Amino acid sequence: WELFYTLPSTYTFHITKEGHMLATDYVWDETGGINLSTDGGQTWQKTDAPNYKYSDIIEGNGYVFAAGMGAHIVRSADGGQTWEVLSYARALDGLVASADQDWTACYAMAFHKGRLFIADFTGGGVIYSDDEGETWQNTDTESMSVEIDDGKQGGKMVENLYNLVSFNGDLYAFGVYCVYKLDEETMKWSVVRTDSNFMAVSAMLGDKLVCGRSVMNEAYDAHFLEMTADGVNWEVLPRPEGLIDNDVRCLFAEGNLLVAAMQTRGIYCTDNAGERWYDISAGLPDYTQGEKNGYYLSPLTMVADADYLY
Numbered sequence: 001w002e003l004f005y006t007l008p009s010t011y012t013f014h015i016t017k018e019g020h021m022l023a024t025d026y027v028w029d030e031t032g033g034i035n036l037s038t039d040g041g042q043t044w045q046k047t048d049a050p051n052y053k054y055s056d057i058i059e060g061n062g063y064v065f066a067a068g069m070g071a072h073i074v075r076s077a078d079g080g081q082t083w084e085v086l087s088y089a090r091a092l093d094g095l096v097a098s099a100d101q102d103w104t105a106c107y108a109m110a111f112h113k114g115r116l117f118i119a120d121f122t123g124g125g126v127i128y129s130d131d132e133g134e135t136w137q138n139t140d141t142e143s144m145s146v147e148i149d150d151g152k153q154g155g156k157m158v159e160n161l162y163n164l165v166s167f168n169g170d171l172y173a174f175g176v177y178c179v180y181k182l183d184e185e186t187m188k189w190s191v192v193r194t195d196s197n198f199m200a201v202s203a204m205l206g207d208k209l210v211c212g213r214s215v216m217n218e219a220y221d222a223h224f225l226e227m228t229a230d231g232v233n234w235e236v237l238p239r240p241e242g243l244i245d246n247d248v249r250c251l252f253a254e255g256n257l258l259v260a261a262m263q264t265r266g267i268y269c270t271d272n273a274g275e276r277w278y279d280i281s282a283g284l285p286d287y288t289q290g291e292k293n294g295y296y297l298s299p300l301t302m303v304a305d306a307d308y309l310y
Contacts, residue, residue, distance in 0.1 A: 001267075001283030004310065005041055008032075012301045013310055014057035016064055018079040024054040024066065034066060036080050049074050049083040053105075060111040061132055067106035067118060073133050091136040092124045095158065107200075110164035112171040113184075119161035119173060126161065126173055126182070126189075140188040146177050162200035167209050168231060174199045174211070181231065192231060199226075203251035205258050205273070210237070212248030212260060222246045225260065225274065237274035252302035252309065259309070261299040 011026035021041055025032035034049040052068025059065070064076045071089040076082060089101055096104055100122065108119040117128045118136075125141040141158045148157055159175035166172075171182040172192070179193035193199075198215035210227045224239035224246055239246070247263035259269045259280075266281030285297040303310050 001281075005037075005044065007035065010300075011053075011055050012057050013303055014059070014064070014080075014301075015303055015305055015310075016059060016079040019305075020079040020081070022057060022064070022066075022080045024057070026053050026055065027051075028053070034074075034080065034083070038079075038081075047080060047083060049076075050085060055105065055107050056109050058109040058111065058116075061114070061116070063132055065109060065116065065133065067109055069105050070102045071104050071120075073106070073118065075133055086133040088118065088120070088124075088127055088129075088133075088136040091127045091138050092120065095125070095138075095141060096120070096123045107162050108164040110166050110171065112164075112166040117164055117171060119164050121160050121162075123158045125158050126164065138187075139182065140186070143189040144173070144175075144180055146175075162198065162214070163202055163211075165202050165209060167204075170231060172231065174202075193234075201248055201251050203253035203258065205253040206256070210251060210253065210258060212251055213246060214249055214263070215247060216263070217246045224248075225251075225258075227273070237270075238277075239274070240268045240277035240279070243268070243277075249298050249300055250302050252304065254304060259302060261302060262296075263298050264295045266296040267299065 007025045009026045011024045014022045021037040023035045030051050032051045034047045035044050036047050037044045052072045054066040054068045056067040064080050066074045071087050073086045074083040092101055104122040106118050107121055110117050115128050119126050125144050126139045127136045129136050144159050145156050161173055161175050163174035173180045174196055178191050179196050180189040181192050198213050199211045200214035202211045208227050208229050210225055212225050223236045225237040226234045228234045245262045245265040248260050249263050250261045252259040256271050261267045268277045269280050270277045281296055287295040
């Protein structure tokens with residue numbers, strides 16, 4: 001790896017269909033936002049997108065969308081050069097208190113059968129738009145609610161959602177506790193797994209969906225990556241030999257290549273569904289001065305163009 005671009009807190013990175021590069025800066029003051037390069041990363045400029053701490057970027061239906069905090073979605077019709085601000089706050093009425101809406105976050109978006117779906121993290125469930133973000137409608141939240149017994153307040157709550165995936169003609173939502181599938185006639189969700197445990201990252205490896213868990217669970221008996229061809233039957237992929245870290249922060253797949261980036265233990269790749277893994281961490285910031293299984297930078301996004309993996 002070689003250093004390409006520096007921001008205080010880079011969260012997500014996207015390359016548009018025009019080849020424009022977009023990098024979000026997830027900082028809590030008013031200096032972050034979305035940064036743009038139209039020359040392959042040679043020069044960068046901050047765009048006019050307000051600082052809403054963007055955590056996901058998706059492209060489709062003629063727009064680039066970036067999801068931020070405060071019930072804000074911004075969109076661009078010119079490859080990220082200029083942005084307009086949209087809001088899904090009205091869809092949160094009755095689900096998220098007005099005083100809490102400034103802190104709500106959207107970590108995942110997906111296009112499914114032409115519709116834009118977003119996952120609200122703090123009680124709004126999954127919301128969708130038929131007009132590219134101008135207006136929003138709710139899917140059912142009761143079917144996406146879980147009973148919490150935390151020894152304190154407990155009670156029923158709408159799932160905290162990390163990931164949305166359109167797969168095999170169905171839309172799947174991955175929460176802290178469960179994995180759900182949408183019935184598009186009723187807009188209700190059915191539970192397909194109760195052991196999500198922060199199944200927050202995914203990639204398509206051919207016609208199969210691979211998922212990883214973004215949670216600290218350093219144990220050899222904990223599942224590493226899991227893969228499915230039908231959304232019902234899942235298989236566990238072998239872990240890199242000797243690696244105890246199951247905290248996967250992002251996945252990338254192309255052809256038969258699968259790349260997994262860990263929270264602390266670097267980046268690994270496989271070309272045979274985990275039967276053999278290669279440590280490709282060389283060049284990452286190493287906070288343990290090159291020790292075996294060192295403590296590395298934690299990537300949150302990986303994307304590729306014709307020449308590089310970023």
